[in-house]
Amino acid sequence: MEYRPVCLSLNALCSSPVKKKLVLLSIMFFIWVYMLYSCVGYCSTMPTLAVDGYRGREAGPAVGRRTESGGTDLVSRLLAKPQPWEDVESDYEEPSVRTGSSRDLLNEEPDAYRAEEWDETRGEQQRAPEPSAMSSFSNGSGSKKLPQAIIIGVKKGGTRALLEFLRVHPDIRAVGAEPHFFDRNYENGLEWYRELMPKTLEGQITMEKTPSYFVTREAPARIAAMSRDTKLIVVVRDPVTRAISDYTQTLSKKPDIPSFESLTFKNRTTGLIDTSWSAVQIGIYAKHLDNWLQYFPMGQILFVSGERLISDPAGELGPRAGLPGLKRIITDKHFYFNQTKGFPCLKKAEGSSKPHCLGKTKGRTHPNIDPEVVQRLRDFYRPFNMKFYQMTGHNFGWD
Numbered sequence: 001m002e003y004r005p006v007c008l009s010l011n012a013l014c015s016s017p018v019k020k021k022l023v024l025l026s027i028m029f030f031i032w033v034y035m036l037y038s039c040v041g042y043c044s045t046m047p048t049l050a051v052d053g054y055r056g057r058e059a060g061p062a063v064g065r066r067t068e069s070g071g072t073d074l075v076s077r078l079l080a081k082p083q084p085w086e087d088v089e090s091d092y093e094e095p096s097v098r099t100g101s102s103r104d105l106l107n108e109e110p111d112a113y114r115a116e117e118w119d120e121t122r123g124e125q126q127r128a129p130e131p132s133a134m135s136s137f138s139n140g141s142g143s144k145k146l147p148q149a150i151i152i153g154v155k156k157g158g159t160r161a162l163l164e165f166l167r168v169h170p171d172i173r174a175v176g177a178e179p180h181f182f183d184r185n186y187e188n189g190l191e192w193y194r195e196l197m198p199k200t201l202e203g204q205i206t207m208e209k210t211p212s213y214f215v216t217r218e219a220p221a222r223i224a225a226m227s228r229d230t231k232l233i234v235v236v237r238d239p240v241t242r243a244i245s246d247y248t249q250t251l252s253k254k255p256d257i258p259s260f261e262s263l264t265f266k267n268r269t270t271g272l273i274d275t276s277w278s279a280v281q282i283g284i285y286a287k288h289l290d291n292w293l294q295y296f297p298m299g300q301i302l303f304v305s306g307e308r309l310i311s312d313p314a315g316e317l318g319p320r321a322g323l324p325g326l327k328r329i330i331t332d333k334h335f336y337f338n339q340t341k342g343f344p345c346l347k348k349a350e351g352s353s354k355p356h357c358l359g360k361t362k363g364r365t366h367p368n369i370d371p372e373v374v375q376r377l378r379d380f381y382r383p384f385n386m387k388f389y390q391m392t393g394h395n396f397g398w399d
Ligand SMILES: Nc1ncnc2c1ncn2[C@@H]1O[C@H](COP(=O)(O)OS(=O)(=O)O)[C@@H](OP(=O)(O)O)[C@H]1O
Pocket: 088, 089, 090, 091, 154, 155, 156, 157, 158, 159, 160, 161, 211, 244, 245, 246, 248, 306, 309, 310, 343, 344, 345, 357, 358, 361, 362, 363, 364
């Protein structure tokens, strides 16, 4: 009975053709409004390519951007670039320096991640690593594993060159940027760390490099807690040249810093070396190594000579680079000496058919240092070097 008046009024309305059309139009309008209304609620809960695509463009090259539900959204995955060749130059304040009584005048720049281009044309600014959508999405089969081998140091030793050379090996997969997990990002947890890694197949080795681990007091215990079987690799270089290289890096960013000579000494007249200056402290290898030996046997630490990595890269990576289960694949035929760069370069880098040298922040020209100061540093390091040779059973020939 209740709908009768409606029918009646409809009947009345339908009596003229114009009115008929009006009624039809209003009905269609109401249906359209109703459909629109229902769709708003539904559409807001549904992932749309159009909305995300726009956001993706707006946000720029988001790599592995996370959705609210914790997953990585499709557009971020599609936009994400493969891990590039760039390096994050180790321009950090060493944790041991921060927590100890050390002085680090030069590295006060907080978390100054710097892009380091292997191929200079591909250099890109980059901040702390984020789990890459690409590494989990388009890298094909396999699974992400925690690293079985880590290049733990030393800063300015040649760690980037070593990692890029090792990456040529088909059974080595490595994360490009420095994760800084065991020093700065430990609270993120092992799953965060694993997410950073590339996918590997059975028999392949996952690697990363973060040179600050070598001088981070907590790093050995933390890595041992992850796995006592982790293979540790240390690229060592004459500590005097290393200190000058470290200083050169900082000088390139802060041209106003005091001279190397004045920073080296606590008191130039007495000749007392300032061991609290990180550039000096990092080179006391024997002291840092002691810390690692509390958690790892010597046999698990592999030492690579930074000097030989330049003069004979294939030789240094060859018989001595005893990564378990790896066939000897990287040989002289992978390298050529680039006269302009003054360093060995790869004939073909990983994932490329073109020759590649490390970027311009590797192999900088060092400033001339007063030879007397250099000699004082040599004298200072000699006993520590001797101890280091003894501990490692290898004379690196720095004296
Ligand atoms: N093939 C090749 N090409 C360029 N550079 C090479 C190479 N092999 C070793 N090296 C030396 O690597 C030094 C930089 O060391 P790192 O990569 O460990 O630096 S960092 O700690 O990651 O910033 C860098 O130090 P500087 O010469 O003082 O710039 C180089 O001497």
